Each structure stands twice: as C-alpha cells, then as structure tokens.
Amino acid sequence: MITSQMADAVRAAGGEIRLGAEVASVRLDDRRRASGVVLASGEEIEATIVCSNADPKRTARLAPEEAWSPEFLQDIELLPSNGPVVKVNCALSGLPRFRGLGNGSEAGPEHRGMIVVAPSIDYLEDACRAAAEGRPADPMFCEAWIQTTTEPELAPEGKHTLSVFAQYAPYDLAEGTWDERRDEIGDIVLGTLERYAPGLTDLVEDRLVLGPPDLEARFGLTGGNIFHGEILPDWLFDKRPSAGWHRHRTPLPGLYMCGSGTHPGGGVCGAPGRNASRAVIEDLVAAGDPFPGQA
Template sequence: MSARYDAVVVGGGHNGLVAAATLARAGRRVCVLERADRLGGMAAGGAFPDGTPMPRIAHLLYNLSPAVLNELGFGAGGPVETRALPTVCLDPEGRHVVVRDGSPVLADGRPHPEAEAYRRLAARLVRFGGLLARLADAPPPQVSERLADLAGMRRLGPLAALGWDFRKLGRGDRREFLRIVLSNAHDVILDELSDGPLAGSLAADAVRGAWAGPRAPGTVFSLMYRLARGGGAALPLGGMDAVIAALADRARSLGAALRTGAEVTEVRVEGDRACGVRLADGEEIAAGAVLVATAPGAAMRLAGPAHYDIEAVRRLRNMRAKGTAAKLNLRLDGLPEVPGLGPELLGGRLLLAPSVEQVERAFDPVKYGRVSEAPVIEAVIPSLTDPQAAPHGGHVLSAIVQYVPHAPEGGWTGAARDRLRDVALAALETALPGLSARVTAAETLTPSDIEAATGAPGGHWHHGELSLDQLLTVRPVNGMARYRFGPAGHYLCGAGAHPGGDVMGAPGRNAARVALADATAGEAAA
C-alpha cells in the first residue's frame, strides 16, 4: 500500500491533466495515472522513424477553454505560443479559396463572389457558438424535481446566464438561433451559399470526427460548437506535445504527482464509495475521490457495473461512439510545387471538401462499413510555420481523413490499411499534385488504431457522438450528466462528459470543481 491521495485521476490526457491541476490548485493531494508511456492521450505526439516529431492524432487548437487558461494561470496567450492559420479550401479545379478572420478571398487574390454572404453566415455562427460556449464552463443545466428549492434553482443557473446573453442578441438573431440551432448544416449553409469548396469546407468543419453527414439534423450545433471560440485554428509551436507538456508542468508545479505506465484496472469501491484504485501490477492507491478521464463505458467498467442501476448500465452501453476519422501522417523530403498555392497558403489549414454534396457523399459508405473513396481531409504542414516541427529538414504533413469506419467489412488487415493510405494520398494528390513522390515515411492510424492507442471507444475523439441526443443534460447519458458517476466519490472528467471533446479542457475542469465542492461539503458535515 502506497501513499494516500485526496484524489486520483485516471488517464493523463489533457482533461485528466486539467482536472489534476484544478484539484492541486485547491490544495488537494492528487495523482494522475496514465496507462501509456507518455502523457497526452489524443494530444500525445509521436515520432517518425528518423526521429522527426509526429503530430500523432490531434494537430490544431481552436477550442481551449478560457476558464481553464485563466484558472491555471496561463493568461490569454494560452499554455504555448501559437500561430493562427488561414483556412485554405482546396478546389480540384484550382480555384482555391482562402479564409482569414472569417473573410474569404480567392487564392489568387481576387475577391470571392460570395464573400459577403459567407462573412454574414460565419459571423452569425460564431456569435451563436459564443452563446453556447456560455454553457461549457459549468455542469449542464438540469431541471430538478423540485424547482422551488434553492439547489434546484442553482442547477438552472447556466441556463439563466445563457438566457441573459440570448436577450442581448437582436430580435432577428434570436429567431434565427432558435430556428437553426437544431438544424442541419447542409440546409443552413446552402441557404446562403452556392455549393463549392467554401460551402464544403464549412460543412466539413460541422462533421469533423462525427458519424454524420451534413444533412443530419444536429450538425449546425456541432458547427457552432467548433466555432465557439471565434472559428480560428491555431498551430501550437512545438506541436500538441508542447501543450501537454505545459499542462503537465503546471499540474506538477501545483503539487500533483504524474505517473505514466500505470494502468488502472479497477476503481475500488467500499460502502458505495470510491476509495482508490488498483493497478495492473497489483499496487493499490487509496484516495478520497477518483476522477476518470476515460470514456464513460470504460469508467463504469472500472468501478464495476454492480455499482450502477440497470438503467444506467443500459444507457451507457447504448451510448453511440463510432469514430469515422483516421489519421495519415506523412514525412516529406520536400514540398511539391503547387500552382496557385505559395508556401504561405500551403502552411494554412488545408481543407479538401469540394462541396457540401460531396461531404455528404463521403459519409455514405461508412454507414455500411466501407472507406470513402473520395474522403474529406483536413491537412496541415506544421513544418512550414514551426521550425521545431521538422528539425532535421524536409517537411511533415498531418491529415485527418474522413470518413473511415471503425470496423470495416473484412476488418483492418494490412491491405485495408494500405488501401486507406492510398485513397487518402490520391485525394490529396488531386489538390497537391506531386505530393506522393515526396513521401519518405507514412503512418496510417485507423479509428481502430486510435481506440487501441487511447482507449476512446470506436476511436471517437469525443468519446461519444456529439449529437443532440447525447449533449448537455443527457451527456454522457440521461441521469449522469453532472460528472458524478455512480458510486459517491467517482467522477467522469473526460470528453464523454459535458460539454464534450476537442482539446478544450472544460470537462476536466468542471468535474474537478464538482469533486471539490463535494469534498468541501463532506468536510463541513464531518
């Protein structure tokens, strides 16, 4: 039996680290246990065979919670220095579009014919996204059985804050918000723009990581979710690894212990109260609270289904998490000459989504367990912006490839994996001719590989589909939305909890605050 902690955090991804730092900052003794040999989970980096750093899964920042930054003392600049990237909507015909600060122009500098319509639409979505972001920094609103009591009223607090902001919108905006918030991206985009790379890119942002096409109701919500912090995307200098390192340093400096290679096999429960964890090597660590950053299903299994009522077990088992995003990481010995795309644009966030219609069409095969033949891709070449990205020269390209099934017909054989790489390369080749010839090493990560590496069910980067029936009050599932997870002292602090995934940190922070409030209340009672 080793030391006793006030809290242990299971999982050293960004949410686990944020939770630990939040607890440590409040003076709690806390220990993070990460199964893998390095911290970071989805944001952990890797390396190509020649030692060049590889942005393994996540590659950009766009949604970090300001509350997290503020409370952990990072300031508005964030944990690491970043560079804002323009979005480049690639067009197989060569009429690429560049979006900077919500304003599109053609890549050759000419004005975009739909610039004004796009600006209006994007600004509105950002405005609405900001409204939704109000809900991210607190547990989701909940209607109490007894509205009259004070605790019940407090649970409606975030809704009241939202209502206040909502009132500040103009009347037209208010009507429009209520019309489109549950709507589908296909209609909302094509009501304002003609179909093409610009519209397609917006649609691609609405469905990135999702098991949904832009025609699915609810995709406007996910688009707003993504645009909640203004809609820009930033490349962290030093990669996502640097973000993780900064979070880890902060947690450590606040007093948290961080252990890697420590696989938790069980959350120990006594008298319906979580009291510690057991590791794979048999070590037991006692703790007053256990915060679990894994996916909800795994968190339940760690504590044991016996500690959940049968409805909760059923709901957790039914939570949908079918990842559709694969990763292709390329080591390049140089860059192809792409007419119309200079190094500055090539260094942007490259989106291959030629039209809304084609994004929808790319989704269809995945429903039947097949890889899309014309995938939607978000690619970045960090080495054009960040000298640390390829210290030995050459370049690195990181691509999120959609849609790719988690469990394809026939399974992920070596041949299927090679085929995925070839399909993705061929798609990139349509906009970046000559790219394939520059590849010296490639790593393909299927959703199934991502699941193996991070434990995310289905390889889904939100730990569970971010769809309307799994959001807010019913995330991860109905009745368990406020981070308390089964036995007393057991909390869910990962992306499966409200408000959801992306490198945001809000679930970790919110869960830690609930745990702290419970601990304080417990101490006061004792």
C-alpha cells in the first residue's frame, strides 16, 4: 500500500520505474564519477546521479575494485552480513486455536495482533547461541501474523494465511545444507507455534520456507541479512556502512547509497532514502544544477 503510493508519486512527478532490471555495473567516467548504469541485459542508462539501495556489499561489486578506496572496501567487507532469519509462509485450511483462548472458529484478539513466542531472556539466548554454533534453534524465537483476520480477501472464505518470522538459524549450517534441511527447519518453526496452538500443523495446506540463503537468492540480500548488514554498535551512526561515509555519499562522486546498509539502518522507516535524497539535493545545489536535464 505505502510502496504503491510512493510509486504513484514518482510517476506523477515524471519518473519511470523499471522492475526486473538487474544492474550489472555502475558506469564511471574518466574522473571516476558515476555516469549511469549498465543493466545485465547490456542496456546502458546514462545518469547524472546513481543511488543504490542494494546492500553495501552488492553495491561495492557494481564498480571495479580499483575504483574504490581500499579503506572503504575493507569496511564494507567487514560489515557482518550473514542473517539469522527463517521466514515460513503458510496457507491454512482454518483458524488455529491457541491454548486457553477462544473457540477457534472466530478470530479473537489473539489472532489479530503480532503473535510472539519469546518466553524468557534465557530462551532467546539459547536460540541465539544455537545459531552461533551452526545449529538452527529448537525451539525458535517466533513472530507470526495471521493477515487474513484483518484482510480476509487475501484467502478464500474460511481459509487463512500465516507468516512466521523466526530466529535464529545460521546461514552456514554446521551439519548439512539448507537444501537438505529446509523442511526440517520449517518443521521446527511450526512445531514451536504448535506448542501454543495445538493442531496448527494439521491446518497447513501449503508452506514456503525461506532460510538466509533463500532470502539472499530471492531478494538479492547478501547473506540473507534483512537489514543489509547487522545493526550492531560497531556499524551504526558514522560507521554505517563505512567509517566517515555515513552521509550517503561514496568515494565515487555521483554514486550514493540509500538502503538499509546506510545510516540509520534497516527497517521499513524510509530514513536512509530520505537522508540520501537530501545529500543528492545538497550536492546538486552546490554544483549549481539542482534540476539536471531540465534546463
């Protein structure tokens, strides 16, 4: 909803949005200034300003290594990027019933809000430690939503959607691969919820389990990290994504970063994009050309 309204605003202002247009590289002129992009299809698009909301590691790979400053590249490489999230999206044949709550046939408050399984700090620490040791947590820390209780049009009458955001599972499993263990890990996630909603797993008609390597492959997130890099003290404020490069400019003039890997970080907040647009406007005004191409 919000993104489609933002897209409408871009189009209304004369902008064009192209989907499925993978950028293979950022074009640089002979002064190392970004002058456009080259798509994977081979098409070249000229531009005065290039803004990338791909994660910092992906953005860094869009220009030749020798074009960057070594310190910048080193910081980007060190940004911890392996994510610990498993996403499980389910189609349910009916509404789950939670122990001691409601009658299971009508949606109650327990279905409409965010369902969180995080009973204690020790529980969370155990879950986190498991992933640090290369194992999927069992049980998991789960956050879940049944969207159809507030948006029934998302599923046929009487059916429901359930999406679970679970932590922690490592990108690199100590034993086996995600291809070998994806279903088992999906079972752990749903098994965790089953403890609170007995019979839930019998309601699952279909499901999609996405571990960190799947999030990486599907959404172009390095390491499957949902925030383009960990939100840790060493990588915040003036150090995100690289020391001294928190104002969305990069060592390559004309190339800006506007995604979650930049200050102030991830989440659906829009702040990196807003900050980056201000940096772009500031630079264009300073160059005396606030509206390039519209003279």
